Amino acid sequence: MSTLKETLRKKIEEHRPRTTRLVKEFGDVKLGDVTISQAIGGARGIKCLVTDISYLDPMEGIRFRGKTIPETFAALPKVPGSDYPYVEGFWWMLLTGDVPTMEQTLEVVEDWKKRSQIPAYVIDVLRALPRDSHPMAMFSAAIVAMQRDSVFAKNYAAGKFNKMTCWEDMYEDANELMAKLGPIAAYIYRMKYKGDTHIPADPKLDMGGNFAHMMGVDKPYDDVARMYFILHSDHESGNVSAHTTHLVASALSDAYYSYAAGINGLAGPLHGLANQEVLAWTQNFMDKLGGKVPTKEELEKALWDTLNSGQVIPGYGHAVLRKTDPRYTSQREFCLKTPGLKEYPLFQLVSMIFEVAPDVLLKHGKAKNPWPNVDAQSGVIQWYYGVTEYDFYTVLFGVGRALGCLANITWDRALGYAIERPKSVTTAMLEDAAGIK
Numbered sequence: 001m002s003t004l005k006e007t008l009r010k011k012i013e014e015h016r017p018r019t020t021r022l023v024k025e026f027g028d029v030k031l032g033d034v035t036i037s038q039a040i041g042g043a044r045g046i047k048c049l050v051t052d053i054s055y056l057d058p059m060e061g062i063r064f065r066g067k068t069i070p071e072t073f074a075a076l077p078k079v080p081g082s083d084y085p086y087v088e089g090f091w092w093m094l095l096t097g098d099v100p101t102m103e104q105t106l107e108v109v110e111d112w113k114k115r116s117q118i119p120a121y122v123i124d125v126l127r128a129l130p131r132d133s134h135p136m137a138m139f140s141a142a143i144v145a146m147q148r149d150s151v152f153a154k155n156y157a158a159g160k161f162n163k164m165t166c167w168e169d170m171y172e173d174a175n176e177l178m179a180k181l182g183p184i185a186a187y188i189y190r191m192k193y194k195g196d197t198h199i200p201a202d203p204k205l206d207m208g209g210n211f212a213h214m215m216g217v218d219k220p221y222d223d224v225a226r227m228y229f230i231l232h233s234d235h236e237s238g239n240v241s242a243h244t245t246h247l248v249a250s251a252l253s254d255a256y257y258s259y260a261a262g263i264n265g266l267a268g269p270l271h272g273l274a275n276q277e278v279l280a281w282t283q284n285f286m287d288k289l290g291g292k293v294p295t296k297e298e299l300e301k302a303l304w305d306t307l308n309s310g311q312v313i314p315g316y317g318h319a320v321l322r323k324t325d326p327r328y329t330s331q332r333e334f335c336l337k338t339p340g341l342k343e344y345p346l347f348q349l350v351s352m353i354f355e356v357a358p359d360v361l362l363k364h365g366k367a368k369n370p371w372p373n374v375d376a377q378s379g380v381i382q383w384y385y386g387v388t389e390y391d392f393y394t395v396l397f398g399v400g401r402a403l404g405c406l407a408n409i410t411w412d413r414a415l416g417y418a419i420e421r422p423k424s425v426t427t428a429m430l431e432d433a434a435g436i437k
């Protein structure tokens with residue numbers, strides 16, 4: 001039995017009475033009312049999801065298990081010779097709420113290594129897809145293909161479902177997925193863009209290091225991978241990928257079905273695909289200018305042209321945040337402290353967009369949040385390190401997002417969260433409620 005699983009078991013047993021008490025004794029306490037604009041407008045602000053993995057304050061941004069991004073990076077055990085922590089230690093923290101020791105972290109590192117081999121049939125599935133399929137479609141197909149190996153689904157089919165212990169099967173599936181997603185992403189990348197040449201895993205490396213190695217990108221891309229996966233892991237529960245994963249899991253679908261569904265949501269341009277869109281936008285713009293960094297006037301005009309043609313400025317705005325996304329800031333700080341990247345023309349352009357776009361969006365007067373989100377800054381770092389195939393960027397987001405989604409659905413099972421089934425109403429009912437004759 002792994003130390004992580006035992007620690008998690010203890011945490012779950014301690015937590016369960018809190019949830020039971022809230023439902024039994026305080027189930028009728030109101031958290032808010034629902035307005036017509038919320039019902040029509042994407043359920044914005046309705047408090048009807050519960051998670052302890054992360055919390056998003058509109059002004060402060062994300063906290064993972066109560067920790068800000070800088071606190072998270074500072075607290076976790078670091079990979080020797082690296083500025084960034086082990087992704088495996090972060091997984092421990094998301095699941096248990098505790099900062100692991102180095103020894104505990106290394107236990108997860110070893111566990112994931114044992115689970116990291118991509119099944120041969122997944123390679124077959126990937127190779128059978130048209131090579132011009134979007135990498136997110138490939139990633140999703142690979143995940144759902146592995147459903148055949150779900151421990152949860154097998155035990156359920158064998159009549160071994162037990163509400164109190166079924167989180168353990170979810171935990172097994174979640175760890176299998178976490179161990180394999182990096183190698184699968186790297187396989188897709190090299191199959192699609194690097195002449196179908198592949199690099200075997202290096203058993204000496206941690207998850208982030210191995211991902212960089214299998215992608216074929218030199219240091220410090222290992223640190224970029226660790227930073228990127230941790231930053232993209234979770235953004236409380238209402239975002240499309242986390243909410244979809246949770247919703248699908250609530251039907252007792254296993255982790256593979258659930259996370260493939262989450263990945264399909266992440267592939268939308270208003271959600272995770274925005275990181276690809278940002279790069280497409282900036283590259284097109286620079287190409288039009290013959291590769292030179294534009295003046296602020298040229299940039300302002302291009303932003304207005306985008307808005308006037310009815311498109312959104314990708315990487316700007318947010319459904320919950322009302323200030324610059326601290327994930328943007330964290331990546332910007334990485335750029336500023338990295339010699340070469342700081343002076344890189346694409347980074348200069350991204351920085352200039354940061355100076356110009358918020359005012360343009362404010363004048364435009366629609367977006368509730370004119371500030372940049374995580375996607376406005378992530379692509380430039382990838383581009384700088386040679387990962388220029390920007391339709392791959394959302395797969396990177398998807399490897400990271402698995403940490404949050406899978407930790408969440410493990411806890412969903414542990415706390416016995418119900419099948420999700422909100423109520424719908426008709427337009428006529430809304431008109432009645434509004435007193436419209």
Ligand code: NMX
Binds near residue numbers: 311
């Ligand atoms: N550019 C232009 N218009 C915008 C933008 C933007 N960046 N952001 C919001 N708006 C518009 C929005 O389309 C809506 O217009 P309309 O009334 O005509 O429908 C209006 O402003 C009000 O929208 P908000 O309430 O501010 O934003 P909402 O919560 O509906 O949507 C996003 C949030 C993130 C979908 C939206 O800001 C957006 O489309 N941003 C650009 C895409 C993007 O960066 N997505 C990535 C989000 C982060 N992630 O990784 O998932």
Ligand code: MLT
Binds near residue numbers: 240
């Ligand atoms: C996310 O990371 O999921 C995005 O910022 C979108 C969101 O939180 O709604």
